[in-house]
Amino acid sequence: MTRQAWIRSAALVSLAVLLLAVGAAIRPLLIADDKPTPPVLTSIEIGFAQDMVAHHSQALLMTQRLDSGVDPTVRALAQQISDTQRTEIGMLLGWLRMARVVTINPQPMAWMHTHQPDLTQHQHATATSTAATADLMPGMATQSELDALAAAHGTDAQALFLQLMQRHHVGGIQMAQAADRQLSSGIVKQAARDMIDTQSREVGLMMLLTQRNTPS
CATH class of the missing domain: 1.20.5 (Single alpha-helices involved in coiled-coils or other helix-helix interfaces)
Structure with a gap:
């Protein structure tokens, strides 16, 4: 060549x-x-995130309605709860935006009672009233209880706050435990476990504060 x-x-x-x-x-x-592109979140993860945003939001409302003149230890606990749950709300909202779904669950708590709810149910939310959501979610305070907390002062305020927040945390723990049971792995499962741990410790502290402030 x-x-x-x-x-x-x-x-x-x-x-x-x-x-x-x-x-x-x-x-x-x-x-x-x-x-097909795999979904960012499963339907259970979406439902849990949506409902926990609503649940946490009421906890923030309760801390805001607490009288500033209560025992400093109770006030510090309220601030800790506010800081933690505000951070978790941001995290949950970020995941929902990544999944391109609405932040309000059109069927609150449906994920907790069935293993695989229809993913399309989470795509198009309808208006959900606060009252209806409160009836479905464990531990949620009623509007009258929230109003009573806003009107209370001093020892009455801290006693009511501890009572409502303890019940609220127990409900949140139940939701997180349901998510933990149904999810096999992933960041949402880990977040649920972290919530169980954090809120369980806070429930213990609330019980101690309630006992300390109860007349013998």
């Missing part, structure tokens, strides 16, 4: 390799991928 023929052959081989590389690069742009 002459030198010129060898150069032409090498050039043709290089061109063929280049065309193959370009073809591989643009193939995803020209040919649709039939494989």
